[in-house]
Amino acid sequence: MELSTTLPVVWFLIIGFAIMMYVLLDGFVLGIGILTPFADDEAQQELMMNTAAPIWDGNETWLVMGGAGLMAAFPRAYAVILSSLYLPVLAMLIALIFRGVAFEFRFRAHTSRRIWGVGFHLGSVVAAFAQGLMLGAIVEGMPAEGGKYLHGAFAWFSPFAVMTGMALVFGYGLLGATWLVLKTEGRLQRIARDLTRPLMLAVIAFMVMVSAWLPFLDSRLMDRWFAWPNLLYLSPLPILTVAVAAWLWRAVLANREVAPFVLALSFFALGFLGLVAGMWPNIVPPDMSIWDAASPPSSQGFVLVGAAVMIPVVLFYTAYSYRVFRGKVRAGEGYH
Amino acid sequence: MTAEFLSRIQFGFVMSFHILFPAFTIGLASWLVFLEALWLRRRSEMLRDLYFFWLKVFAGSFGLGVVSGIVMSFQFGTNWAGLSTVAGNVLGPLLNYEVMTAFFLEATFLGVMLFGWNRVGHRTHFFATCMVALGTLISSFWILAANSWMQTPQGYAVVGGVIHATDWWAAIFNPSFPTRLVHMVLACFLSTALVIGGVAAWYLLRGIWQDKARLMLRCALALVALVIPLQIFVGDLSGLVVREYQPAKLAAIEARWTTGKSVPLTLFAWPDEKAERNDYALDVPHLGSLILTHSWSGEVQGLKDFPVHDRPPVAAPFFSFRIMVGLGVLMLLLALTGVLLWWRRRLFEHRWYLRCWIAMMPAGFIALLTGWYTAEIGRQPWVVYGVMRTVDAASPVAASSVLTSLIVYFVTYMILFGFGSWYLFKVLRHGPEAAPPRFGAEATAARPLAVVDDGGED
Known part of the structure; x- marks a missing residue:
């Protein structure tokens, strides 16, 4: 097989992996921010933030990896997606700025402490919503001609995209709640545990709604799903998703600590895989395929050498850092 | 717009x-x-x-x-x-x-x-x-x-x-990567050292944290004294690369309109882009050729050699470059004075000298920014030099x-x-x-x- 045929497939998988890592890892950190209003007091909010303070930065780097990877491997897709989604990208970046500096500023502030608490919460909610909105817009399809999006500055705004935006806010909330169950104890763990069940119900409801809506989108994302024999090959995905959802529900009812977080991550990953499988082989639905958007083998091959070496190394020291900060986070284990 | x-x-x-x-x-x-x-x-x-x-x-x-x-x-x-x-x-x-x-x-x-x-x-x-x-x-x-x-x-x-x-x-x-990388990293070290030294001087003037401040000031001074001569040398090398690969940028930096040998160095002027000349120019004969070509009568290209639509703006690179170099000279003076005082064991005694450090705290960052403005505005109208114009690079938004x-x-x-x-x-x-x-x-x-x-x- 030609390099120009296989390399884009490899890169589609790598970028899919990077974006999934981002969604899972920053997902639970954004989830913490989404849930801060449920804390009893400022001390609890601080504890919630402390569970993520040492690792949020590395988690967010996966977003940069996804962006830079897209630019390197699929420059045309990078150009079309980001310029078409100009305003949602702006909203996401500004929200991530406030969320990020809140980690740093909140601990330095005295009188303005509350402002950064609010900034952390709103930043997390808006970033999650904007990401869901963009996901919805991409799935719906972005018809482009000569690199120019055919619709106007607000064409991404649709009922479907708003729904996926809301879905992601609740989804990240679920990840955040199960993370807090894992990392905290006592009253705060109780609060997180009580949030898990309603969040799970909401997420399952959104998942059903999105799945039911997909076949009716112009981008006909689900055609691939329902074409025989694809349905047979892809059938493990929905079956596993249902099984994981049931298992998650039981783990939450049984007051388990580790299992809900792991299962919530798996649940999310399966949903993400389902969408990606539907998009294949397009990187920008409805008609820009990964081969249309790919950079030449001289570029994709050059970065692949680095990725093959560096991504395992990155995963290794990310795991090391999580190991260093394992265990429950307690009050007083303050910021630097 | x-x-x-x-x-x-x-x-x-x-x-x-x-x-x-x-x-x-x-x-x-x-x-x-x-x-x-x-x-x-x-x-x-x-x-x-x-x-x-x-x-x-x-x-x-x-x-x-x-x-x-x-x-x-x-x-x-x-x-x-x-x-x-x-x-x-x-x-x-x-x-x-x-x-x-x-x-x-x-x-x-x-x-x-x-x-x-x-x-x-x-x-x-x-x-x-x-x-x-x-x-x-x-x-x-x-x-x-x-x-x-x-x-x-x-x-x-x-x-x-x-x-x-x-x-x-x-x-x-x-071609421009090695010198520009070293120039940038040294600029980062200088900027940081000036902040560390400035903070130390602030404590010394206020009479607090004396031991720590003395250590910080000594370290900062040692770094600036070692790095600033090196930085000036690397900056000069960087200039030679610009002359070879981006002559229009060099002409804009020097506000040089006509090509010539034995060109003067324009210390200050008010470049008039429409009339293609400098007003109120303060020139030092031969120095331009000496610095830019390392020879007494070397040739330096002027902006008139380039079609108007291939020329960068002149005033911005001209002035930002002069601010950067001026601050570099001040850093050199700060370091020389400091080394002299240190040698005479009077580094911490003169309040005016400590105030100089406080005044110089933002100098590294200003030099760094003006250096980037020189490089980036000076390469216009190109975004990829000689290949793609900035005008063609924008998004259709x-x-x-x-x-x-x-x-x-x-x-x-x-x-x-x-x-x-x-x-x-x-x-x-x-x-x-x-x-x-x-x-x-x-x-x-x-x-x-x-x-x-x-x-x-x-």
Whole structure:
């Protein structure tokens, strides 16, 4: 097989992996921010933030990896997606700025402490919503001609995209709640545990709604799903998703600590895989395929050498850092 | 106003804001490596206190660098889709290498550096500090490679209107890369040293933290004294590269309109771009040729040799270059005076000299920014020199969208800058107290490794 045929497939998988890592890892950190209003007091909010303070930065780097990877491997897709989604990208970046500096500023502030608490919460909610909105817009399809999006500055705004935006806010909330169950104890763990069940119900409801809506989108994302024999090959995905959802529900009812977080991550990953499988082989639905958007083998091959070496190394020291900060986070284990 | 024009303003603004923080963290990370290494050898309380004090400053600066850096990584797609489409094959891989080799390294080990003191051994902690510092340097390697490639592109071919890389070694180690990388890293070290020395001078003038301030000022002075001559030398080398590969930029920097031999050096003038001449020029004969060509009568090209649509703006590079060089000369004077006073054992005695250090605190950053303005405005109208014009690089987005984002970025960054500077001021004013206080209470069960490592001191 030609390099120009296989390399884009490899890169589609790598970028899919990077974006999934981002969604899972920053997902639970954004989830913490989404849930801060449920804390009893400022001390609890601080504890919630402390569970993520040492690792949020590395988690967010996966977003940069996804962006830079897209630019390197699929420059045309990078150009079309980001310029078409100009305003949602702006909203996401500004929200991530406030969320990020809140980690740093909140601990330095005295009188303005509350402002950064609010900034952390709103930043997390808006970033999650904007990401869901963009996901919805991409799935719906972005018809482009000569690199120019055919619709106007607000064409991404649709009922479907708003729904996926809301879905992601609740989804990240679920990840955040199960993370807090894992990392905290006592009253705060109780609060997180009580949030898990309603969040799970909401997420399952959104998942059903999105799945039911997909076949009716112009981008006909689900055609691939329902074409025989694809349905047979892809059938493990929905079956596993249902099984994981049931298992998650039981783990939450049984007051388990580790299992809900792991299962919530798996649940999310399966949903993400389902969408990606539907998009294949397009990187920008409805008609820009990964081969249309790919950079030449001289570029994709050059970065692949680095990725093959560096991504395992990155995963290794990310795991090391999580190991260093394992265990429950307690009050007083303050910021630097 | 067109989307392209607004995008230029936006890029200049978000970039100028962003670059200050990585520049500071590049310098601070190496300073922290130095302090912690010294502490590991001597185990003096003072060194550890200083480490944690500057770590606080580092953390704030790093945070602002991260959030404003994420904005940068999306700018090429949102506002410069044309550039991404045409040059993404080269720029994308270089930026992706930066993420894979530097960003993850910094972000991950920063967590250990900030929060791991009680959880890992001292040597492991020092290793984390080193990894963060290494990450900042690797990061500057890739960014300067990408930017220098846009200045002096090599190792590429244009196929169907799109740039393809043909030789990565040539693309990365392009002609302007080595000198520009060294120039930038030295500028980061200088900027940081001027802040450290300025803070030390502030404490000495206020009569607080005397021992720590003396150590900081000595270190800062030693660094500036060693680096500034080197920086002037590297800057000169960089000029020779510009002369060879970007003669129009050099002509704009020098406000030289006509080609000639034995050209003078224009110290000051008011360049008039319409009339193609300088008003109120203050010239030193022959010096231009001597500096630019290293010969008494060397030839220097003038702007009139280039068609008007291929010329960069003149006033901006001309003045920003002069501000940069002027500040460099002041740094040299500061260092020479300091070395003289140090030699006569009077470094800490003269209040006027300490005030000079305080006045020079922002000098490194201003020089760094004006240096970048010189480089970036001077290469116009090209975004990839000689290959692609900036006009063709912009995204097909609505001007109203770009105006919205420009305003939003401006307001957001002003808020960040305001609060950030205020917190930084509070930390610096308070000074390097006994550290690490926030690790005192709970330094118990969670730190078996640390106990093994140094026998449970502190």
